[in-house]
Amino acid sequence: MSDELKKGLEGVLVAESGLSYIDGDEGRLVYRGYTIEDLARGASYEEVLYLLWHGELPTETELDEFAGDMAAERAVDDDVIDTVRDLAAADEVPMAAVRTAVSELSAFDADADGEEPTDREANLAKGKRLTAKLPTVIAAFTRLRDGEEPVEPREDLSHAGNFLYMLNGEVPDDVMEEVFDQALVLHADHGLNASTFSAMVTSSTLADLHSAVTSAIGTLSGSLHGGANQNVMEMLKEVDESGKDPVQWVEDALDNGDRVAGFGHRVYNVKDPRAKILSEQSEELGEAAGDTKWYEMSVAIEEYMQEEKGLAPNVDFYSATTYYQMGIPTDIYTPIFAMSRVGGWIAHVLEQYEDNRLIRPRARYVGPKDQTFTLIDERE
Numbered sequence: 001m002s003d004e005l006k007k008g009l010e011g012v013l014v015a016e017s018g019l020s021y022i023d024g025d026e027g028r029l030v031y032r033g034y035t036i037e038d039l040a041r042g043a044s045y046e047e048v049l050y051l052l053w054h055g056e057l058p059t060e061t062e063l064d065e066f067a068g069d070m071a072a073e074r075a076v077d078d079d080v081i082d083t084v085r086d087l088a089a090a091d092e093v094p095m096a097a098v099r100t101a102v103s104e105l106s107a108f109d110a111d112a113d114g115e116e117p118t119d120r121e122a123n124l125a126k127g128k129r130l131t132a133k134l135p136t137v138i139a140a141f142t143r144l145r146d147g148e149e150p151v152e153p154r155e156d157l158s159h160a161g162n163f164l165y166m167l168n169g170e171v172p173d174d175v176m177e178e179v180f181d182q183a184l185v186l187h188a189d190h191g192l193n194a195s196t197f198s199a200m201v202t203s204s205t206l207a208d209l210h211s212a213v214t215s216a217i218g219t220l221s222g223s224l225h226g227g228a229n230q231n232v233m234e235m236l237k238e239v240d241e242s243g244k245d246p247v248q249w250v251e252d253a254l255d256n257g258d259r260v261a262g263f264g265h266r267v268y269n270v271k272d273p274r275a276k277i278l279s280e281q282s283e284e285l286g287e288a289a290g291d292t293k294w295y296e297m298s299v300a301i302e303e304y305m306q307e308e309k310g311l312a313p314n315v316d317f318y319s320a321t322t323y324y325q326m327g328i329p330t331d332i333y334t335p336i337f338a339m340s341r342v343g344g345w346i347a348h349v350l351e352q353y354e355d356n357r358l359i360r361p362r363a364r365y366v367g368p369k370d371q372t373f374t375l376i377d378e379r380e
Ligand SMILES: CC(=O)SCCNC(=O)CCNC(=O)[C@H](O)C(C)(C)COP(=O)(O)OP(=O)(O)OC[C@H]1O[C@@H](n2cnc3c(N)ncnc32)[C@H](O)[C@@H]1OP(=O)(O)O
Pocket: 008, 223, 224, 225, 226, 228, 258, 259, 260, 261, 262, 263, 264, 265, 266, 267, 311, 314, 315, 316
């Protein structure tokens, strides 16, 4: 047994996975052998899900069946919508509302009571339902807390297109649908990131898929992980409102000891390849709207952070302005991350069940070992 301490499990190998490969020095990301650039350009989110869960790209017939099955599962039981309604009325934060609703979804899942939590076929069925229903929950919550009724899902739209439709009540144009679909592809998987690892730890106890996904949602919500995309946009809005030069604003924040959301990464030492693609999207959306203010502000901050701190943007930095320019409310950026990453969580849980071993590391004990116990009425 090694006594070497690896805080934050940095660099520690704990599993073998065939899902995603990351080269942090080259800025390279690959899902099952395909580069993120090729997938973002050529594959839909549904295709990427199929790839992650089944190990190979689908044929057209396989994709039609897979995407059709998922689209048929978009509706959410009225009881869950009632919960979402109550959470919206109580002004619950979106990630907490999503976590609660996803946990409740298991009560209405035909396969959730199975005796065998590791059953691959049952988990694929549950996975499709969870992935199909998550956007419905997020869109319903967003509309309800804004005083509007939920919009029923449509089966004839893509996963990305249907979400934007349920959010806005209008079928999105092709550009918006494509940009959003690409964002879903980019966020779908990323090795043993904290939320994925959380899902793996939960499933390693032979807990069920809904429990694993619920754990992962909680883990994604933090500001060091998925929560950063919302913080990026809030920071940019603050910079804008301050009237200060963005570089000066960031310099002041760093002098204050603050972290700049959207920069740094545990694995990448260079610019995240997804940030490159999203920065192009952000720029193009700005140009199309005739206002590149957000993009320019982001570039100025990126250049400063790189030069002064040697820190490059991660996936959250440019997704923020991409979503903002699509008119998506800032506080649902992290739920949208969950809506994509759920595909990766499920894929890793399937892998974990295939070759399970309970995940249970150790801590070095640094407390006392020989205390003398006294009864409560004798304690001072
Ligand atoms: C989808 C995702 O989860 S991507 C990450 C999203 N999170 C964020 O964007 C939040 C901001 N970023 C961070 O806090 C970090 O970069 C993390 C948590 C992502 C990675 O952190 P770690 O691998 O643990 O690196 P660590 O925290 O040790 O940072 C190394 C050094 O860089 C500094 N640093 C890292 N990120 C930042 C940042 N965003 N702003 C300012 N300084 C930073 C740290 O202060 C530290 O400096 P020090 O050695 O002088 O103390």
